[in-house]
Amino acid sequence: MKYAFRKIELKKRYPLQISRGLISGSTNLYVLIDDEACVGIGEAAPGSGAETAEICEQQLQEYLKDRDIISSPTEAWGDARSSGVAMCAWAAVDIAIWDLLAQRSKQPLFQLLGLPEPSVPTSITIGIMSPDLVRDRIPEILYRTNAKNLKIKLGNPEGIEADKAMYAEVQRTIQNFDVSLRVDANGGWSLFDAIVMIKWLADRQCEYVEQPLKPEDDDQLPNLYRNRALPIFVDESCNFSSDVAKLSGCVDGVNVKLMKCGGITEAVRIVATARAHGLQTMIGCMGESSISIAAGASIGALFDYIDLDAHLNLEPDPADGLSLINGVVSVSGRFGHGGYLIC
Structure with a gap:
């Protein structure tokens, strides 16, 4: 299983003002999981516990070494959380896992x-x-x-x-x-x-x-x-x-x-x-x-x-x-x- 990471800057058409401040964009992390037959992709929008795409990637690089995350997404989620991986970072991996599993089964994910x-x-x-x-x-x-x-x-x-x-x-x-x-x-x-x-x-x-x-x-x-x-x-x-x-x-x-x-x-x-x-x-x-x-x-x-x-x-x-x-x-x-x- 191979992992690849890409950081892409996102810019909002209209900056979003909420009660806590103004949001004009972000740099998000994209995680690709390649099993040589299919490539699943997920996305992390930095947030609590990993405020930048760089921190998201660092946490995931360290966690993913020599781990089997595909056989049980539920067990992988629990282990990642208990290991201190920020959930906004793990979301990219979890999304990529489910994308990969659905591609393997030759179905849309909702099916x-x-x-x-x-x-x-x-x-x-x-x-x-x-x-x-x-x-x-x-x-x-x-x-x-x-x-x-x-x-x-x-x-x-x-x-x-x-x-x-x-x-x-x-x-x-x-x-x-x-x-x-x-x-x-x-x-x-x-x-x-x-x-x-x-x-x-x-x-x-x-x-x-x-x-x-x-x-x-x-x-x-x-x-x-x-x-x-x-x-x-x-x-x-x-x-x-x-x-x-x-x-x-x-x-x-x-x-x-x-x-x-x-x-x-x-x-x-x-x-x-x-x-x-x-x-x-x-x-x-x-x-x-x-x-x-x-x-x-x-x-x-x-x-x-x-x-x-x-x-x-x-x-x-x-x-x-x-x-x-x-x-x-x-x-x-x-x-x-x-x-x-x-x-």
Whole structure:
């Protein structure tokens, strides 16, 4: 088994402003696993525990020496985590493993996993911005993508009045479009502000609110959940399947991200655990290209909501293999997850 690594710089078409800061791009690590018959490929968007592509590669180079990771992705995931490999780095390996296994079986990955193709339209994320910028940018995004759902980033550091002004302008701007609205505060609200905003948004055609509080304020979720006017999802508060039980009775659903949990192997386990606790599920993404988005789309049929749009905000996307059909991120039908590099 041979491993190869490539680092590619990704640039966002529109920099993404969230409650914690501005994101204009990243350098991601691509991992290729070659068994001489097939080549699986995965992607790591640097994050917690491996803040750069160089650190991701260093961790993986050290870990992968003389190890059999193909025979059991589940055992490999557990061993990598216990060995201190950052899960954002391991996600690239896990995605490449599943891509390789599906290619070996001569099936698209979703078929190997016993799933139908995804059918839920994705959200398109709209970063925090001024009302003037909303009027200019959102029509371009809607015409270009034919999006069915917009996820509006709130939690503006200037406060909830700025959030209200932006959201109200979004509503005015989309009046001639058939599009639904969701909100993600990225932990930018206090408990008091979250109570106020959720009630306010419930009267303004918002479907749900994601991560209203910081993860360190999870102990306040029961108070927010008790009299909620909208469904509450969490993202940063749920990384692994072991996090799900403590959230039961405090939220309505969890957002699964391959970069947080370490790939497809644990993502499927999170879904099963969430279902067992009566929670809804969403799959989201970080700053990723069509490689890891293809992996996420391959398991898209497991989720109630889909937020796989990072590749649509790249200029350019270094990968291909996906299409956007009636708002649905659709895989190509190629063997494996279907994503491939074009540069």
